[in-house]
Each structure stands twice: as structure tokens, then as C-alpha cells.
Amino acid sequence: MSLEDTDLVRVRALSLFRALDSEVFTRLMRGAFLQRFPRGSQLTSQGQPDNFLFVLLDGAIELEGSSSDRESTLALLWPTATLGLASIVLDGPSLMSARTTKASLILMVPGDAFRQALGENAALGRAVAEELAGCFSGAVRSLKNCKLRTARERLISYLLAQYERQDGGSIIRLPCRKRVLASLLGMTPENLSRAFASLTPHGVEIDGATVTLRQPDALAMLARPDPMIDSDVGEGFSQAERERRRGKRLAMAAL
Numbered sequence: 001m002s003l004e005d006t007d008l009v010r011v012r013a014l015s016l017f018r019a020l021d022s023e024v025f026t027r028l029m030r031g032a033f034l035q036r037f038p039r040g041s042q043l044t045s046q047g048q049p050d051n052f053l054f055v056l057l058d059g060a061i062e063l064e065g066s067s068s069d070r071e072s073t074l075a076l077l078w079p080t081a082t083l084g085l086a087s088i089v090l091d092g093p094s095l096m097s098a099r100t101t102k103a104s105l106i107l108m109v110p111g112d113a114f115r116q117a118l119g120e121n122a123a124l125g126r127a128v129a130e131e132l133a134g135c136f137s138g139a140v141r142s143l144k145n146c147k148l149r150t151a152r153e154r155l156i157s158y159l160l161a162q163y164e165r166q167d168g169g170s171i172i173r174l175p176c177r178k179r180v181l182a183s184l185l186g187m188t189p190e191n192l193s194r195a196f197a198s199l200t201p202h203g204v205e206i207d208g209a210t211v212t213l214r215q216p217d218a219l220a221m222l223a224r225p226d227p228m229i230d231s232d233v234g235e236g237f238s239q240a241e242r243e244r245r246r247g248k249r250l251a252m253a254a255l
Helices: 005-012 024-030 085-090 113-121 122-148 150-166 178-184 189-198 218-223 237-253
Strands: 033-035 042-044 053-065 070-077 099-111 172-173 204-207 208-213
Touching: 005 024, 024 113, 042 053, 053 085, 053 113, 070 178, 085 113, 085 122, 085 204, 099 113, 113 122, 122 150, 150 172, 150 208, 150 218, 178 189
Parallel strands: none
Antiparallel strands: 033 099, 042 099, 053 070, 053 099, 172 208, 204 208
16 A cells, blocks of 8 residues: 555654655655555565565564475564565575564565665665664574573573563563474474473463463573673564663663
């Protein structure tokens, strides 16, 4: 669907477009549109070219990679993350497949128009550099999380991140299926079940997608939080959202 004035105001506020002058923004949005996708919609396919830059406004996206007969969940994206930015900038194939995990509203910007604007506008170039730097930082944190932690430590760290994200309540809800969570954390479903069972003596109770954390402080001692790792590992947010969440963490630490 075409962009209405209220949509343009919302898009204009995104960190990727905020610094653009009116002429460049108007030209870039001329071919852009909003698309609603139902749950399970395939957005990109590994190895295929990305013709559009996607900006997730509402909903959630799962990123998957595959090789031979193996596949794995690489990340979950939340508003207002971008999808396909690197492949659009490089005009190359997508390295991942992406599908919606819930009904989603996505801004779609033609790749050719975006590359043209990128070559002409320094403000857009800076915004893209900041967004890609944030993505690189998240990828390094995820790699360190998988390489330097045990399965139980990875699970605890993920649960504590959800505890923070869901405003510190003792009851949290897993945002994805357990099979997806296991893949996201580099485990088999069986290993995930064993990891959950090992946390029962530490006040963790699970019932379907609902998890109760009765001793979050004790869990933190077990996982040994590391600020060089624990920053929304395995979850994709926009640069603006990462800054907002970082500010929230600093404010809480100052209390």
C-alpha cells in the first residue's frame, strides 16, 4: 500500500532516514511502499538477490542460514530493524533466508533507488554506516556467546535478557518456539530441555512458552554477565532501539 502522510512522518523519524534533507527523502520514498505480511511469509531466500530494503515496523522476522542438509536460526529481528541492508549496499545476494514469525508491517524501499541516494547523500551514508556497525557488533557478540559459554550459560543469559526486555517481571514469555530458541542458542532441542531442567534448582519453572524466574539475581551469578557479550545477543534491533536499550541499562545500573 502507498505511504500516507502519517506513514511518512513515522518513517521520517527512523534513524536511517532522520538526517536526510526533504528532497532526498521525498525521492527515496517515491517508490517505497508498506506491505502487510501474514505469519510465515518468506521475505528473502539465501543466495538470491535482494531487490528491496526491508524495514520492520511491526511484527517479527526469523533469519535462517543453511548449508548442505543443515539449517539454523541465526537471529530474530524486532522493530525497527532493517533487513537486507548489506546486500542492498553491495548489490549482492542475500546470505540468509528470512520469514515473518508473526503478522508484520514492513516498509519496502527499492534497492536501486536506495543505492543511488546512498551515493549522493553523505547523511544517508553515515546512517547506513552506523546501522551496519551495530549489526556487526551484534554478530560479534553472538559469536562470542556461542564460542565462550556453555549451553546452560547461554540459556541463562537469554532468559535474563528477556527478563530485562519484559520489564523485570518474574514471569516472562518466550518470544519464539523452543525449536527456534534451541537453534538460536546453538543447541539441539534435547540439549535445550536438559539445560532448562538443570535450572529447576535455581528457581526456573517452565510451562509451555511461559517461564518463571524466581531467583534472577542468583541466575546472573551463574551466567557471569559480560558487557562485551550481553547486549541483545541473537536479536536484531535498529540502531536507535539499541541506543534506547543501552540508555535504559545504564540508568538501571546507576540506581
